[in-house]
Amino acid sequence: MQQPSRASRRTLLVGTVASVVGCVCALATRRPPAVGFAAAAPIPIERGATVGAPARRLGLVADAGRIMFPMGPSPRCDILDNFGDLRSGGRRHEGVDILATLGQEVYAVADGVLVNQADASASLSGNAWGLTAGDGTYFFYAHLSAFAAGLELGDTVSRGQVIGYVGDTGNPGPGNYHLHFEVHPGGQRAPAIDPLPLLVIPNSCSIT
Numbered sequence: 001m002q003q004p005s006r007a008s009r010r011t012l013l014v015g016t017v018a019s020v021v022g023c024v025c026a027l028a029t030r031r032p033p034a035v036g037f038a039a040a041a042p043i044p045i046e047r048g049a050t051v052g053a054p055a056r057r058l059g060l061v062a063d064a065g066r067i068m069f070p071m072g073p074s075p076r077c078d079i080l081d082n083f084g085d086l087r088s089g090g091r092r093h094e095g096v097d098i099l100a101t102l103g104q105e106v107y108a109v110a111d112g113v114l115v116n117q118a119d120a121s122a123s124l125s126g127n128a129w130g131l132t133a134g135d136g137t138y139f140f141y142a143h144l145s146a147f148a149a150g151l152e153l154g155d156t157v158s159r160g161q162v163i164g165y166v167g168d169t170g171n172p173g174p175g176n177y178h179l180h181f182e183v184h185p186g187g188q189r190a191p192a193i194d195p196l197p198l199l200v201i202p203n204s205c206s207i208t
């Protein structure tokens, strides 16, 4: 059988690459945009992190890895899968709780603006930040022991920046150190969604 010439082999190769790229593009464009995250680029998976297990367990994989983990995972990181749980007064738990130790770092999960701040006298949240990202998504962090030095309401923050430290202010009770974390894709006054399937979760964290 006649071998293809060098030129035609190149054509074949280019054609193959083009069709592979075409397939990837087609897949990428077929993927429906995530609610409230359409403008956000997927976040690269960090070393020692996973998004698959919790997302698969919860039956939601489309948006896995959209949100960086909001807290330094060491020395303790025990995530409670408790979004939507009933609370006193008929309230629903609008976030997830990440059990930790006093003073673990809390991060801005996106570039944005600190649009809301509560202090330790707030009976439910205690010290808390509200952060609105560039795409309008609102993130809420509660029960902080302290705010990062120098940060003020209205400041612009960058993804990964330390904005505070884990504590037990508000209603957790003394010594119940954890970060309460909420995600509202439509903005501060829009409903919260379960953050857990979206988070990039460090492998050292547990989920119960």
Ligand SMILES: [Zn+2]
Pocket: 093, 095, 096, 097, 179, 180, 181
């Ligand atoms: Zn909570």
